[in-house]
Amino acid sequence: MRRAWRDERLWAVLLLALAALVPVVAPMLGSPATVGLATRIVIYGLAASSLHLILGGAGLVSFGHAAFFGLGGYAVGILYAHHVSGEPFLGFIPGSNDLLVTMPAAILAGGIGAAIIGALSLRTAGVQFIMITLAFAQMLYFLFVSLKAYGGDDGLAIRRVVPVLGMNLRDPATLYWICLGLLALWLFLMDRIRRSRFGRILAGVRQGERRMAAIGVRTYPYKLAAFTIAGMGAAMAGALMVNYLRFVSPDMMHWTKSGELMVMVILGGLGTLLGPVVGAAALVSLEYTLSGLTEHWQFVLGPILLLVVLFARGGILGGLRRLAGRPAEHEAQPLPPGELPSGGTAPERAAHG
Amino acid sequence: MAEPVLSVQHLVKRFGGLTATDDLSIEVLPGELHALIGPNGAGKTTAIGQIMGEIAPDSGRILFMGAEITRLSTPARVRRGLSRTFQITQLLEDDTAEDNVALAVQAHAGHSFRFWRDAFRDARLRGPARAALERVGLPEARWGLAVADLSHGERKQLELAVALAGEPRMLLLDEPMAGLGASESLRMTEVLRGLKGRIPILLVEHDMDAVFSLADRISVLVYGHCIASGTPETIRHDPTVRAAYLSEEEAV
Numbered sequence: 001m002r003r004a005w006r007d008e009r010l011w012a013v014l015l016l017a018l019a020a021l022v023p024v025v026a027p028m029l030g031s032p033a034t035v036g037l038a039t040r041i042v043i044y045g046l047a048a049s050s051l052h053l054i055l056g057g058a059g060l061v062s063f064g065h066a067a068f069f070g071l072g073g074y075a076v077g078i079l080y081a082h083h084v085s086g087e088p089f090l091g092f093i094p095g096s097n098d099l100l101v102t103m104p105a106a107i108l109a110g111g112i113g114a115a116i117i118g119a120l121s122l123r124t125a126g127v128q129f130i131m132i133t134l135a136f137a138q139m140l141y142f143l144f145v146s147l148k149a150y151g152g153d154d155g156l157a158i159r160r161v162v163p164v165l166g167m168n169l170r171d172p173a174t175l176y177w178i179c180l181g182l183l184a185l186w187l188f189l190m191d192r193i194r195r196s197r198f199g200r201i202l203a204g205v206r207q208g209e210r211r212m213a214a215i216g217v218r219t220y221p222y223k224l225a226a227f228t229i230a231g232m233g234a235a236m237a238g239a240l241m242v243n244y245l246r247f248v249s250p251d252m253m254h255w256t257k258s259g260e261l262m263v264m265v266i267l268g269g270l271g272t273l274l275g276p277v278v279g280a281a282a283l284v285s286l287e288y289t290l291s292g293l294t295e296h297w298q299f300v301l302g303p304i305l306l307l308v309v310l311f312a313r314g315g316i317l318g319g320l321r322r323l324a325g326r327p328a329e330h331e332a333q334p335l336p337p338g339e340l341p342s343g344g345t346a347p348e349r350a351a352h353g
Numbered sequence: 354m355a356e357p358v359l360s361v362q363h364l365v366k367r368f369g370g371l372t373a374t375d376d377l378s379i380e381v382l383p384g385e386l387h388a389l390i391g392p393n394g395a396g397k398t399t400a401i402g403q404i405m406g407e408i409a410p411d412s413g414r415i416l417f418m419g420a421e422i423t424r425l426s427t428p429a430r431v432r433r434g435l436s437r438t439f440q441i442t443q444l445l446e447d448d449t450a451e452d453n454v455a456l457a458v459q460a461h462a463g464h465s466f467r468f469w470r471d472a473f474r475d476a477r478l479r480g481p482a483r484a485a486l487e488r489v490g491l492p493e494a495r496w497g498l499a500v501a502d503l504s505h506g507e508r509k510q511l512e513l514a515v516a517l518a519g520e521p522r523m524l525l526l527d528e529p530m531a532g533l534g535a536s537e538s539l540r541m542t543e544v545l546r547g548l549k550g551r552i553p554i555l556l557v558e559h560d561m562d563a564v565f566s567l568a569d570r571i572s573v574l575v576y577g578h579c580i581a582s583g584t585p586e587t588i589r590h591d592p593t594v595r596a597a598y599l600s601e602e603e604a605v
Contacts, residue, residue, distance in 0.1 A: 192468065193468050195471045196468045196470060196471070197465040197470070197475075198466060198467055199468075200455075200456055200465070200472045201456075203445070203448065207445040207447060207448070208443055208445055210407075211443040212460075213427040213428055213431070214405070214427065214436075214437060214439070215456065215460040215518075215519060216427075216432045216461065216519060217428055218426070218428045218429075221466075222466075225466065271447075
């Protein structure tokens with residue numbers, strides 16, 4: 001198990017290094033538009049990875065994660081609007097169009113939003129939790145739809161993105177590298193958390209709340225902390241998305257966006273570091289390719305997702321692992337011959353155990 | 354007489370029309386191994402659930418180390434030193450045996466808002482975890498296996514190791530021998546004999562050989578009510594117990 005993890009970290013470094021070459025290679029291949037696609041993948045990968053902290057880490061099925069994605073986006077959009085109008089936000093917060101200001105503001109907004117929504121939702125569990133997170137996210141969605149001061153349904157446009165530390169954010173390659181750097185930083189953080197005492201508690205929550213109570217752990221504060229960190233990650237991704245699109249609208253927090261993030265996490269493979277990013281890459285490129293081929297691309301996308309979920313246990317990464325002859329993480333233990341009753345393949349045993 | 358470690362006083366729990374716990378009073382003394390026996394459905398597991406705070410009693414009091422704990426949450430009781438095992442094992446299936454015990458050590462070591470250091474390589478967690486695994490006799494070759502790959506008997510041993518990892522002041526064992534083979538049962542009996550005297554134990558068990566060879570005192574539960582309490586010798590010859598329960602079991 002330990003070795004599989006180390007391998008995955010190696011893969012993460014390799015993939016990120018390769019990804020960094022995209023803006024160099026894309027123009028050579030005559031498709032500079034690829035950089036934009038790659039930027040979207042990286043940003044959604046970051047958002048999906050943040051959802052994975054609670055969904056894959058603690059087994060909390062939050063169906064409202066796009067709320068924090070949108071909060072981060074609106075933090076950037078609203079601060080920009082006040083920067084243009086010159087009027088301070090809420091009468092005392094000056095507007096800004098500097099990413100060094102708006103990004104921390106977005107992360108803070110996402111964190112506060114997640115702390116409040118989490119504090120209330122985490123008092124429930126199971127299906128109730130799914131529904132209450134969905135309800136909170138939709139409430140925020142309708143709030144922003146009705147906020148005419150900030151564009152309502154139409155959203156807000158950001159006309160000019162100012163340089164950050166001498167880096168020109170209007171250059172697609174530069175913006176891409178900044179997104180990729182933040183994703184790398186986030187994944188490093190996720191890897192540390194997963195192996196930390198905090199991460200161990202989350203893994204315990206996922207596998208058995210009753211057991212956690214029996215060893216004396218009150219799980220609520222840990223779940224709330226994880227929910228808040230996840231909200232901050234999603235808000236960071238949202239802020240990047242608004243800088244990339246130069247536009248923010250309530251669609252960023254619509255429930256279908258939460259659903260997409262969930263699909264990315266499950267598609268890539270639960271319980272892995274890279275899974276959410278791989279899932280984001282798969283979904284974004286599938287959408288891109290299929291929508292270029294046919295108007296009815298969703299009609300094709302649906303069955304493909306269904307097939308992956310049905311046949312690649314553990315998502316894309318789980319499928320790749322099996323193809324490479326390496327069993328998925330919790331099946332990786334070598335068994336002394338004759339120690340277990342015969343019959344049943346490794347995955348079956350895991351399912352019955 | 355020494356002050357009891359655990360004192361259950363007039364506990365009552367009703368589920369609809371069924372009285373699962375009926376004016377139950379038991380005491381466990383320091384260093385004592387107190388067995389709780391009774392036919393299926395006598396309310397033994399329900400009693401443990403109430404002592405641990407997983408089920409709220411309708412009336413009655415529970416005192417632990419002289420302090421009332423009737424209204425405390427399960428984690429709060431565990432932090433005071435109560436620890437239980439489950440009849441149907443409650444373990445973290447994807448994690449290894451050692452990880453399961455290490456998590457219990459971690460829970461006992463204080464808060465877990467530590468985000469940076471690698472808990473898998475923390476000797477302060479791994480050391481005590483291995484000691485607990487050794488104490489229950491799980492072979493070292495099995496420590497690194499995922500719980501899903503352990504046999505039923507090994508899971509039972511692991512349950513006990515997890516319960517011991519938090520250095521409890523008292524153990525509540527819910528049928529630690531259930532489903533074990535004859536040799537596994539004997540091994541578990543020996544492990545419990547090793548713990549006896551060092552830590553007070555409330556043992557719920559159906560294996561009468563084990564109960565009568567281990568227990569200092571036995572309480573007999575029938576329909577949620579304690580009908581007799583005493584040394585194994587008195588219980589063996591108690592006519593009400595024989596009538597209500599032991600007569601069914603020819604072995605005793």
